[in-house]
Amino acid sequence: RTWASPTTALHQEPIRKVGVIGGGAMGAGIGQLAACKGYDVVIKEIDEGAAQAARKRVVSLVDKLAKHRNLSERDREAILDRVHVTTSDEPMDGADLVVEAVVERAEVKDAVFAGLDKRLAGDAILASNTSSLSIERMADATQRADKVAGLHFFNPVHKMELVEVVRAKQTSDETIARLVSFVRALGKTPIVTADAPGFLVNRVLFPYLGEAVVMVSEGHDVHRIDKQVRAFGMPMGPLELLDQVGIDVAYHVAKSLDSVLVGVSPVVDQLKLMVNENMLGKKTDCGFYQYK
Numbered sequence: 001r002t003w004a005s006p007t008t009a010l011h012q013e014p015i016r017k018v019g020v021i022g023g024g025a026m027g028a029g030i031g032q033l034a035a036c037k038g039y040d041v042v043i044k045e046i047d048e049g050a051a052q053a054a055r056k057r058v059v060s061l062v063d064k065l066a067k068h069r070n071l072s073e074r075d076r077e078a079i080l081d082r083v084h085v086t087t088s089d090e091p092m093d094g095a096d097l098v099v100e101a102v103v104e105r106a107e108v109k110d111a112v113f114a115g116l117d118k119r120l121a122g123d124a125i126l127a128s129n130t131s132s133l134s135i136e137r138m139a140d141a142t143q144r145a146d147k148v149a150g151l152h153f154f155n156p157v158h159k160m161e162l163v164e165v166v167r168a169k170q171t172s173d174e175t176i177a178r179l180v181s182f183v184r185a186l187g188k189t190p191i192v193t194a195d196a197p198g199f200l201v202n203r204v205l206f207p208y209l210g211e212a213v214v215m216v217s218e219g220h221d222v223h224r225i226d227k228q229v230r231a232f233g234m235p236m237g238p239l240e241l242l243d244q245v246g247i248d249v250a251y252h253v254a255k256s257l258d259s260v261l262v263g264v265s266p267v268v269d270q271l272k273l274m275v276n277e278n279m280l281g282k283k284t285d286c287g288f289y290q291y292k
């Protein structure tokens with residue numbers, strides 16, 4: 001399906017208030033970015049400990065930005081004032097868009113979508129940052145399937161240019177148009193993709209990443225593979241990238257690609273072994289590399 005002129009074709013209600021469910025690596029990044037661009041942001045976490053960790057992530061990201069852009073203390077405070085991290089549902093009321101960024105488990109996401117659907121105004125958009133799960137299934141957990149889509153940011157959110165706007169078969173043109181405008185307002189480049197395994201980017205990227213994983217299991221040296229690829233002009237090698245993304249996240253993506261990519265099974269097996277050993281990459285200080 002082609003997408004000629006997504007922002008001009010339809011009247012669009014502007015997005016003013018943005019909710020984020022889950023303030024982990026991705027949710028905190030999405031919340032921080034939206035606050036920097038002037039949106040009111042509510043991040044909901046599961047308990048007070050997780051909320052505190054999410055607040056810390058947001059403050060650290062804003063501090064980095066303030067340093068990098070030489071922001072005044074007033075501007076830094078103004079951004080932080082726009083982000084409200086909470087464990088309750090009420091502050092989410094009035095959100096025009098909620099982006100779900102919780103753990104990559106279908107039943108958890110279904111419950112989040114069903115809960116949001118009951119709570120939020122009928123015209124609010126519900127989006128998922130999932131890398132590997134079906135948007136169609138999440139849409140079916142709601143009574144507003146036309147207002148459900150994927151909004152797939154990449155890690156780290158503040159650095160990565162591209163955002164995939166994922167269209168499920170139920171998603172309306174208006175929802176896609178509003179999300180495309182929102183992504184542009186964040187200063188990112190949207191691409192509209194189908195709700196298919198790996199969407200576009202991971203489908204293209206994973207044969208490359210997977211080949212590096214297979215080479216490691218064949219006994220090739222991790223440092224050498226990454227060094228050669230960097231010499232080729234990439235900012236980082238495939239194994240460094242997998243450690244940064246998270247081996248658990250990569251495992252879910254590889255598994256979702258099993259039905260469409262030839263030869264991905266050994267990659268799934270190898271990543272599963274690492275997940276079982278808690279070798280999740282940078283987040284556990286151990287993946288293809290040891291960090292501590």
Ligand code: NAD
Pocket residue numbers: 021022023024025026027044045046050100101102103104108112129130131132152153154155244245246249
């Ligand atoms: P993460 O584990 O860092 O964060 C998930 C957060 O969600 C945690 O802080 C957890 O406390 C919270 N949470 C879990 N259940 C919740 C609930 N019911 N309500 C509120 N909060 C809840 O995970 P992440 O790496 O940020 O990934 C989040 C999503 O983004 C996943 O779907 C993942 O596949 C996707 N994604 C990840 C990456 C990446 O590189 N890490 C890239 C693109 C997309």
